[in-house]
Structures are given as structure tokens and as C-alpha cells.
Amino acid sequence: MQLGLMQLWESGWISALLWGATITIMVGLCAMFAGLVIGIICGMIKWGRVTPLNWLVDGYTTVVRGVPELLIIYLLFFSSVEFVTRMANAFGWSGLADTGYAFIIAVIAIGTISGSYSTEVVRGALSSIPKGHLEAARALGMPRLRIFRKIILPQMLRIAVPGMNNVWQATMKDTALVSVVGLQELMRAANVGAGSTRNPFVFYLVAALIYLLITFVSQIFFKRAERALTLRGRS
Template sequence: MFELFSYGDAGWGDEILRGLAITVQLAIVTLPVGLLLGFLAAAASMSRLLPLRLLGFGYTTVMRGLPEILTLFVVYNGAGLLINAVLRWWAPEAAPTDFSPFAAGVVALGMVFGAFAAEVLRGAFQSLDSGQAEAGRAIGMTGRQIFLRIRLPQVWRFALPGLGNLWINMLKDTALVSVIALDDLMRMTKVAVGVTKQPFTFYLLACLIYWAMCVMSELVLAQMERRANRGIRRA
């Protein structure tokens, strides 16, 4: 059985590792995209301007109500059609192009992550004590200084547990990109199963790899939470 996981033509070890690398890259690239969308959506939903509030709440409501795999299909196929339509308008003689499955995965998973992160961040911002910002203004701090030195560190502390859960969910959701032909861990596992006819062996290996990534993420998140809460007195 161990020969199945060896390198070279006789085994599938190198293919599984390449798929794992793509899965990790996809998750790491998606994280800042999702956080940026989350901050923008949270800011819009807390804006004093009604159109921005409607835009923020509309985005989070729609994205949280759609299945992730449906969002992935819409982004992958819709973005491809949009790109080709723009190319035909800009350069009619240009050949059609395909939208990258990796880019589609980043956009789709980032949009989903951002919608849920927006609600976590909005709750964190609303839990802040407004008196601290007033104290900052009283000593002459600018709005930017108040945000960076008073509000953002506390928002990070309050939002970190929720964002950590979203990261773990997103890490597992990367398996969905296998349906759009991205050679991630799940797709390479399916290919290995199709060739070797050993579904239990390879799917069990994939389970262990995803579980190991989630455990390592939880250890890192626990350390980040301890650092974010340093100096905070426990009740």
C-alpha cells in the first residue's frame, strides 16, 4: 500500500503534494481578499449613508444565502463570459480566453469569506466603548490615530475567534474548486482514486491531510488569541 504514496511513476506522492501546495496557496491568497471585502462591507453597513448601508447589508445577505459551490460556478463561468465580452468589444480579432480556475477560486471563496467576516467585524466594531474614542479626541488624536491605536487593536481581539472559525471553514471549502478543474488536493485525490481504484485509501489520506491543516491552524489561532489578549484581566 505504501508504494501508492511513493514518488515517480509508481506512486502518487508527488501528485498529492502538488495538490496540497495548490490548496494551501489558494487559502493563503484568498484570506487577504476576504478580509479586505469584509472590512469594506462592515464599513458600508455601518455607514451613515443609506445607499452604502443598503449595499453592505445586501452584499452580506446575498452571499451568505448562496451555496459556496453555486457562487464558484457563477464566478467561474460569469467572469469568463464578461472577460470575453470585453475583449470582443476592445479587440474584435482577439481570440477567446479562459478564466483561470485559481483566480475564480480566490474570487468566489473571497466573496463568501468577506460576507461572513463582515458580520463578525461589524459586531466587533459595535462592541467597542465609544468613550475611548472620545478620550482620544480629547487628547488631540486624529481620526486615523484613533482608528489605528484604539479601535483596530480591540476589534482584532474581539473578531479573532470568529475570523479563525471562518478561516478553518474556508480552508475546507477549498476542496470545492476541484469541480472547476483546479489541480488541488481534492482533485488529485479523485484522479488517484480513478486510476488505482483505491477510494478508501486515498480519501482517508485526504481526510487526514485536511484534519492536520485544521489542527495546525487551531494551534496558530490559539497563540494569536493569547497574544491579542495579553494584559487583559480574566474575570
């Protein structure tokens, strides 16, 4: 173990792992933001029972949650990478498919997965808002946009934060799957280091500790956000 840790530090692998962790966090944050946008839009459609859009949203959530996450990444990446490579070569951007495109497709794939779960979290939060609040606002003649900003959105966020915490944790774990498209995130860096040094236990152990650190910091953030929203709702 001591030899492995020394090798990790002296050979510069710790820098590679930290850079991989940075990429992992960037993918997670971008995918979570995309999933949150999808979740709010689709959740409101399901909550408002907007037909036929409601059928499309039901189909989206059913398909994405019913298909393995890795398969979704494969489908999105390998169905488009050849076309993107040809277009990139035609415009002189030959390195696009090997660098930026892997990141983009990772965000799209993980964001799509995250959005399907966020949709149900948002829908459940919206359904928990007392109907009397909305009826009172309409009776006062408040515009729809103001009702959304002043009544629906604050209560939805307060109720949805615990569920979004679970979605974020799942999203971060799903980022490990995007190593299959060649993105140098944390899991990919650990895999390359383990293969190069033939010391897989140390690399995977360090990767696990980094994931746990990200989870620990995320839990603190969500607990503070939940406490702040709760106090604001009581004031």
C-alpha cells in the first residue's frame, strides 16, 4: 500500500486523478442543470395534465428510466460520433470528436437521465402544494407569472430539495459511465492509472475516496439549502 501511494504521488497520477475529478464535477453540474430544466418543464406538464404533451412526457420518463444508463450513452454517442467527425474534419476541427464532443455528449446523456428522475420529483412537489393557495391567488386576480414566481416556485423548491439531493447523487455516480466515450473523468483516470502501474487497488481506492468527498460536500450544501428554504417559508 505504501509503495502504491508513493507511486501515485511521485509519478504525477494524483494530478491526473484531481483533473479527472474536476471533469466529473463539471459534467455532473452541467447535467444536473440540464436535468433540472427538463424536470421543471416536464414536471409542470405532467402536473397540469397538458394533453397530448403529457403523453410525450410519460413516454420520455418511461423509456429513459426503463433503459440502462450505459445503453443510453452508447446510443447517443455511437449514433452521432461518425457524423460529427465528418463535419469536424470538413471544417478543419479534427480534434472536436476526441475532446469537446465527448464532454458534450456526456452532459446530454446524463442530463437526459437526470431529467427523467427530476420530472417525477418536480411533479410530486407541485402536487404537494395546497390547492387553496392557488385558488386564493386566482381569486385575488394575480397574473399567472406572478403566481408561479411567488407561490408555486418557492414551495416547489422547498419540497423538491430532498428529492433533488437524491437525483444529484445518482447523477454523480452516472458520470462514471461516460468513461466509455473516452472522456478523461475520474473513473477513466483511475482506470488508466491502474492499468499503467498494475496497482489497481490504490487507484480505485483513491477514486472512491474522492467520490465520497464530493458526496460529503454535496450533502452539506443540500442540507443548508433545505434549511434556508424552510426558514424562508416560515417567515
